[in-house]
Amino acid sequence: MISSDVIRGYNDTIILYLLLDNDSYGYEISKKIKNLSDEKYVIKETTLYSAFNRLMKNNYIESFYKDETFGKRRTYYRITQAGIDYYKEKCKEWELTKEVINRFVKEEY
Amino acid sequence: MDTIINYLDNMFATLPKNKKILDLKEDLLSSMEDKYNELKRNGKSENEAIGIVISEFGNIDELIKEFDIELDDQSEELPMLTENEVNDYLEVNKKASKLIGLGVTFCILGAALLILITQLIGDGLITGVSDNYAGIVGLIPLLLLVAVAVGLFIYSGMTTDRFKYIENDFELPSHLRQSIKNKSNSYDPTYTKAIIIGVVLCIVSPIFLFITAPMSESASSYGVVVLLMIVSVAVNIFIYFGMKKESYKKLLKIDEYTHSNKQKNKVIGAIGSIVWPLAVIIFLVSGLVFNQWHINWIVFPITGLLFAMFSGAYSILKEKN
Numbered sequence: 001m002i003s004s005d006v007i008r009g010y011n012d013t014i015i016l017y018l019l020l021d022n023d024s025y026g027y028e029i030s031k032k033i034k035n036l037s038d039e040k041y042v043i044k045e046t047t048l049y050s051a052f053n054r055l056m057k058n059n060y061i062e063s064f065y066k067d068e069t070f071g072k073r074r075t076y077y078r079i080t081q082a083g084i085d086y087y088k089e090k091c092k093e094w095e096l097t098k099e100v101i102n103r104f105v106k107e108e109y
Numbered sequence: 110m111d112t113i114i115n116y117l118d119n120m121f122a123t124l125p126k127n128k129k130i131l132d133l134k135e136d137l138l139s140s141m142e143d144k145y146n147e148l149k150r151n152g153k154s155e156n157e158a159i160g161i162v163i164s165e166f167g168n169i170d171e172l173i174k175e176f177d178i179e180l181d182d183q184s185e186e187l188p189m190l191t192e193n194e195v196n197d198y199l200e201v202n203k204k205a206s207k208l209i210g211l212g213v214t215f216c217i218l219g220a221a222l223l224i225l226i227t228q229l230i231g232d233g234l235i236t237g238v239s240d241n242y243a244g245i246v247g248l249i250p251l252l253l254l255v256a257v258a259v260g261l262f263i264y265s266g267m268t269t270d271r272f273k274y275i276e277n278d279f280e281l282p283s284h285l286r287q288s289i290k291n292k293s294n295s296y297d298p299t300y301t302k303a304i305i306i307g308v309v310l311c312i313v314s315p316i317f318l319f320i321t322a323p324m325s326e327s328a329s330s331y332g333v334v335v336l337l338m339i340v341s342v343a344v345n346i347f348i349y350f351g352m353k354k355e356s357y358k359k360l361l362k363i364d365e366y367t368h369s370n371k372q373k374n375k376v377i378g379a380i381g382s383i384v385w386p387l388a389v390i391i392f393l394v395s396g397l398v399f400n401q402w403h404i405n406w407i408v409f410p411i412t413g414l415l416f417a418m419f420s421g422a423y424s425i426l427k428e429k430n
Contacts, residue, residue, distance in 0.1 A: 050176075
């Protein structure tokens, strides 16, 4: 289980990644995070919706309503071009972070 | 599912109810509902499902921070006053004004007693006490009365404490507002008369001094005693009637108690409970340390006049605004 403090800076990256291929909504995204991380990371609702708000403010994603088959209306999110650019940037940043941190990590001591 | 809805309602209870927040709440509920349904489908019990959904909710502060929610904006959360509360408030305020008025009267009467006892001993009307101890004997009732007065100030402050929310802001049902307005209007002539009587008393209070002063020094001391007693009655009138008037104004949010210009209630009473003990302290210090007993009583009529001017000017100015 990953602590939310450690992963904070990368919630945006995770959400943007999950929106790259298709639009999605809150619960689906949180479920995918849980599954793809082998249940090692479960994002809190408040963290998820704070991230949505932040990403929308920066125009990295946009929201729209979609009616489901049995009449339930859901808020969906779609990634924008600016969001894709930002995602690429974050990926580069992560490569660098990983490289730097790895220099301070020892397997055995 | 009801448990989850209640949980979310509680989390959002203190937040403002604008569209953005309500949309957010709806999205959160929808997401939590999805999660709950899926957990149930996967064979979790009702309690397990609720437990997991709530434990994965997170911290509402995170949203408050991110959405930059102004928690102060609680315009819909103002307490609505009931008839009982209003009557309670008026009743408690009335009692408090009596107590504060009484306390102030005690402060002044204590000083009058000091002068009276000292003079009576000096004139040999009270025997068995030597002149050296005359001042001390007179001080005892003064200090006792001041102690009682301070107790009264503190007690009256405590009784009005539970109406603190009226000091802040509240909603008043219109029928209640009308009935308070009627009461306030019918009280106005009484208030005006009381203020006039108080001011007249203050003005005529030195008369006995003028009459007795030419007779002898000891006679003038008795004149001072009468003067102080009249002043104490006048001050009592200012406080009692002034505070009642203020409590109406407070409830009706008029004059200084309007939305934009809220001030502390009981201004006259509050000033009174500070100024009068202060006058006693000045009286005591100037007497005990500087031995100015023959003239220092003047602080009481002066304070009385200033206090009368203040309460009068305060009421008039506030009414004009």
